[in-house]
Structures are given as C-alpha cells and as structure tokens.
Amino acid sequence: MTGSIETLFVAAVTFVGAHFLLASQPVRAGVVQAIGERGFMIAYSAISGALFVWMLLAYGAAPYVDVWYPAPWTRHVVFTIMPFSVLLVVLGYLTPNPTALGGERAFEAPDPAPGIFRITRHPVMWGIGLWALSHLAANGDQASIVLFGGLAILAFGGMVAVDAKRARKMGAKWGPLAMTTSILPFMAILEGRTRFDWAGIGWRRVGIALAGFLLLLLGHPYFAGVSLVH
Known part of the structure; x- marks a missing residue:
C-alpha cells in the first residue's frame, strides 16, 4: 500500500529497523543456525531489497507537502x-x-x-x-x-x-x-x-x-x- 506519508514512514522505519534487527547478534545467530551463513546472506539481501523497493514506491506515491x-x-x-x-x-x-x-x-x-x-x-x-x-x-x-x-x-x-x-x-x-x-x-x-x-x-x-x-x-x-x- 502506498499513497500517504504514513505509509512511507512505516516503510522507512521497517527498512531501517530490519537492517539493525537482522544484523543483531541474537537474530543473526538464530537465523544462521537455522539456514546457514549463505542462507542468511541471501535472506538478508532479499528482505533488504524488497523493503527498499517498497520504500521507494511509497516515496514516489506520497503527497508533496x-x-x-x-x-x-x-x-x-x-x-x-x-x-x-x-x-x-x-x-x-x-x-x-x-x-x-x-x-x-x-x-x-x-x-x-x-x-x-x-x-x-x-x-x-x-x-x-x-x-x-x-x-x-x-x-x-x-x-x-x-x-x-x-x-x-x-x-x-x-x-x-x-x-x-x-x-x-x-x-x-x-x-x-x-x-x-x-x-x-x-x-x-x-x-x-x-x-x-x-x-x-x-x-x-x-x-x-x-x-x-x-x-x-x-x-x-x-x-x-x-x-x-x-
């Protein structure tokens, strides 16, 4: 969903927060244990890329204020x-x-x-x-x-x-x-x-x-x- 400042804000917070959360020691260690180091890197890149695209789409659709x-x-x-x-x-x-x-x-x-x-x-x-x-x-x-x-x-x-x-x-x-x-x-x-x-x-x-x-x-x-x- 795009088209509002609120949506862009949620997208930006999710994008930024996901980087810090996924890179944190407890989360990263758990994911690596489950799917391996390579699997973590693939998942990290895929999630980051998808959230970045969402944020850009939300930015493009947000009203100009x-x-x-x-x-x-x-x-x-x-x-x-x-x-x-x-x-x-x-x-x-x-x-x-x-x-x-x-x-x-x-x-x-x-x-x-x-x-x-x-x-x-x-x-x-x-x-x-x-x-x-x-x-x-x-x-x-x-x-x-x-x-x-x-x-x-x-x-x-x-x-x-x-x-x-x-x-x-x-x-x-x-x-x-x-x-x-x-x-x-x-x-x-x-x-x-x-x-x-x-x-x-x-x-x-x-x-x-x-x-x-x-x-x-x-x-x-x-x-x-x-x-x-x-």
Whole structure:
C-alpha cells in the first residue's frame, strides 16, 4: 500500500529497523543456525531489497507537502557532494570490504584494509550518508525528510553497529584493523596510524565512479523526475 506519508514512514522505519534487527547478534545467530551463513546472506539481501523497493514506491506515491523551502544554494551542495558520494560507494564495493556483510574473508588478506579503507573503513556508508544529507538539504518536503532522513540514520548509525558486531565476531583480528583505520575519513592518516594507498584505489576504479556519476546525472530526470542538466 502506498499513497500517504504514513505509509512511507512505516516503510522507512521497517527498512531501517530490519537492517539493525537482522544484523543483531541474537537474530543473526538464530537465523544462521537455522539456514546457514549463505542462507542468511541471501535472506538478508532479499528482505533488504524488497523493503527498499517498497520504500521507494511509497516515496514516489506520497503527497508533496512542503515543510521548508530550500535556499537556491542547496542545489550546489548536491552537485559538490555527490561526486564524492558516488566515488566512496564505488570504491567501497570494488575493494574487498572487511566491514561488509560476508566480508570476513578480507581479514585473511595480507592487507585487510587497502585503498579506500585507509581513508575510512566505512566508505559505502559514508557515500550513502552524504548522498542522503545532501538531498535532505535540497528537499524540504515531508516525503524527502522521511526518506533521506531514514537513509542517513541507517548509514551513520550503521557504522557504529557494524564496528561493534565486527569487534565481537572477529576478536583479536579486529584490533589491528581498528587501529590502522578510522570511521571519520582521513583521521587514521592524519594521526599517522596508516598511509594513503593510491595503488589500492587506482585510476580504473575512479574512472568507473566518474562514469557512474555521469549516468546518475543524465538519468536523474528518468528515475527521479527532476532534470539536473539544463
């Protein structure tokens, strides 16, 4: 069911809540015991995908109700932040991710935190969080506040939750990674706990991220209904 702010709110709360609930230790342990680790990952991805689609449909069908009128300069905020947001997401997905679902295998690598993970150990969540906050600044209607606010809560709250879960599950293996990486971008580098790793990033991944950003820019009127290129 879609067509109201209330439905969107329920969809957003369910989407965000399901991530924290399914990833919690008691629930995850019970599900893994019942259907195995691979079964849990498939179920987690399927549930998350279905809830995400529901939330997007509810957002598209929700009425437009202004809460505030964004200043014209907020449009420039989106254009400034989004290239970095896309870059973080692409680099996070194209590099073995020790903090992702099923990313435990990355801990067995000689360098469990290469490339983008020297900058932050949560690049995908930072990318999603920055995307949500920039769009929240540029959209002052109720539906956008619910959608992008929910995604921001999931992204930034998820970083803390993932760290706690990884520390509990990986034990002694988590310590070296936590000491040589940081949640806050560039903090570990500035503190001298690690060094920038351009070789682990590479021009190929940056090129893919740039292409992805251009596709989002050109495709925005088709999937979001708003043209960004005039």
